[in-house]
Every structure is written in C-alpha cells, then in structure tokens.
Amino acid sequence: KQEVTQIPAALSVPEGENLVLNCSFTDSAIYNLQWFRQDPGKGLTSLLLIQSSQREQTSGRLNASLDKSSGRSTLYIAASQPGDSATYLCAVRGNDYKLSFGAGTTVTVRA
C-alpha cells in the first residue's frame, strides 16, 4: 500500500519568506503526483500536477519538483504572502486511479 508522508506538519513564517514543503512516498511506481491547497471548511484546489515522466512543474510563485526514484517531491512557494496560509496536501496516483494523500502541512504566513 502506498504511504505518503508530509513534513513538517505545520509551518509558520513571516511574510516574504520562501516556503519549502516536503512529501515522500514509499512506492515509486506512480502515474503522477499532485499538490493541493485546502482552506478551512473548503474542498481541495489543485495547484500543480507532475506526471511521472516530469521532473518539475511551475506556476507563478509555485514550483514543484519530483524525484521518483527516491520517492520525494518538494513544493516551493516564493515570497510568501498571508493569503498563502492554508493546508497543503500532496497526493500520489498509482497506476490505477486512486489518490493516496499525505496528512498535509498547515502553513501560516504572518503579516
């Protein structure tokens, strides 16, 4: 069974600092990896999706890397803003259709 771990569980930074969120997974036979954002009481918003053949994806201030062989992904958020405060979830899709999620990293950006 795929196990997904996210470290740290929580992170608090001052505005303007760069954020580094880590995700590790146990089975490297993945189809893709996706980073989501979840605001309190809300559903999941997809941020970035990296196919298994890709090494990274970028969108604006967000950059996600994927090292499939070592079972790791990192989400970088540059120049953090208070509006970036949320829980960030990493999800891995295997060769079927199921997503396996980590428990998330809760980020607080202090103004």
Added chain:
Amino acid sequence: GAGVSQSPRYKVAKRGQDVALRCDPISGHVSLFWYQQALGQGPEFLTYFQNEAQLDKSGLPSDRFFAERPEGSVSTLKIQRTQQEDSAVYLCASSLTQGAAEQYFGPGTRLTVT
C-alpha cells in the same frame, strides 16, 4: 463552467440515523470518486464509479456504507446506522475519463454524528 457540487454542506446526525450525501460531478465527467477525510488527516479513498458502474468499493469502511450512481451522473453516498467514528468530511471528485490525469474536487460534506 460549474465545478463539482455537494449537498448538504453540513449534516448533523444522531447516532443510529441514516444519512444520504449527494454529489453532482462536472457535466460529462465519466469517473467519480468518494473520499473520506478525518480531522487532521488527508483524504482516504472510499469508492470509484465509471459511468454507472461501481468498479471499486475497496475503501468503504463497513457494510453500513453504500454508494450508487444509477444514471452515470449524480452519485449518492449513504451511511446506515451512523456511528461517531463516521464523523468526517466526505469529498467527491470527478474526472473526464479514467485515464485523465486530474481529479476535480467538490467542497465536501461535513458529517457530525452526535
């Protein structure tokens, strides 16, 4: 266009009651998924439909949980004789095809069993 919608957004049930949670996927999406998210945890897979066929129900916690999608569009997750451990957020997601890379999530239904 419209995203995935779920109703009700919040449900409080007394232990032992039956509940029904509804999911309206994005129009034309073939695949539909249900996930359960306990407090402080990531979502866990419950079940998967391709059109009206339930192809995988391996994540359903017990036989009190039942899901259906009779016309290949709207889906209902039913929980019979609710227990306190059923308290969670129930998320629905849809994707265009089984092979499609991205699943689109609804806002979830928060179920509280008292």
